Amino acid sequence: MMRSDWTALPDAVTTEIADRVGRPFTVRPAAGGDHAEIAAAVTGPAGTVFIKAASGGPESVSFRSLRYELAATGAVGRWPPAVLWQIETGGWLAGAFEHLDGRHPDLSPGGPDLDLLAEALEDLGEIAAPDGTWFTPAGRLGWEHPTMDGGTVVHSDLNPANLIVTATGLRIVDWAYATRAAPWLELAMLVQWLIGSGHTPAAAEDWLARFPAWATIDRGVLDDFALHSAAKWSARAQQGTAGWVHDLATWNGAWAAYRRR
Missing domain, CATH: 3.30.200.20 (Phosphorylase Kinase; domain 1)
Known part of the structure; x- marks a missing residue:
């Protein structure tokens, strides 16, 4: 747009x-x-x-x-x-x-704002999506897997630009793609941004392991998710020159390669 x-x-x-x-x-x-x-x-x-x-x-x-x-x-x-x-x-x-005054968080390994993000993720994972119009996982991502369906609110775009650290704590903006889904989907969609913030794929998964929703995901489901994400962003990178698209292709490709190993 x-x-x-x-x-x-x-x-x-x-x-x-x-x-x-x-x-x-x-x-x-x-x-x-x-x-x-x-x-x-x-x-x-x-x-x-x-x-x-x-x-x-x-x-x-x-x-x-x-x-x-x-x-x-x-x-x-x-x-x-x-x-x-x-x-x-x-x-x-x-x-x-x-209007929110603040800065975008530092999500690098050991960064000072990771605990703020963890608090938000724990709370969001327990918020039921009220009745209304929400994206479905398939509509948001472009592919389907039955384990992605659920009843919680998933922001689905927790990149650092949508996170603002204010004087009273972390806030999250730009809910244009809010999705009704299983809570693990938010965590899986965060991997790319953790890698982009300096985490290795292994370190990103280790950080996410603290959340019960992550522990419930079958390994094969994560393999499938990483593969689809990498394929999606690789295809988009071949069709355009936007730097952020190529970044996402690189980060998702790294995660998929890690999971293949």
């Missing part, structure tokens, strides 16, 4: 935003990410909020994705930023999220 400039918003939307944050207000576009058509921190007399917006009405992929993220974020609890308010007008949807 291509990120649009703030000026793409129609006057009807910016007027409603101004009515809530106050006038005058300043806009600071998000530095990264591409899941939202518009994403920016907006500061006015009433404070700072993080705005995501999408156009095209309910038939638009970006519009449906944002509506889905707003619903999923509001259902999870303490980890996501709070949804403060929503605007839907003129074919646009805008959502205001709690």
Whole structure:
């Protein structure tokens, strides 16, 4: 999805935003990410909020994705930023999220923030996905395996850019791909990011071994998951030049090779 400039918003939307944050207000576009058509921190007399917006009405992929993220974020609890308010007008949807100040965590071996991540993973593994629309594991990953199905909330994209260490602890943003699944799936999808943070595949698995959900996974299931992940990202790397895609192909390839040994 291509990120649009703030000026793409129609006057009807910016007027409603101004009515809530106050006038005058300043806009600071998000530095990264591409899941939202518009994403920016907006500061006015009433404070700072993080705005995501999408156009095209309910038939638009970006519009449906944002509506889905707003619903999923509001259902999870303490980890996501709070949804403060929503605007839907003129074919646009805008959502205001709690603005989080902080830094991205250090997940390197022995890093100071691994314990914060472990606390989040332990809690998320016990949160039942409420009724509503969620991704299925097959819909999220592109392949099926019956052991991936389950009833817990899986963020499914716990890369360090989606983790923010605030003054009160770790928070998790960007729930656009929240999935109803077995809790081990979150752990398996984290392997790539641990490897990308400097862990060897063996060290990544050793760190994940502390979680009961990891211990319940059959070795063959993990072999299959690693193989499918490596194949998926290898194919995508052959089709494009984006650095992050090639990184994921490298990290998942390393994990699959380790499991083959």
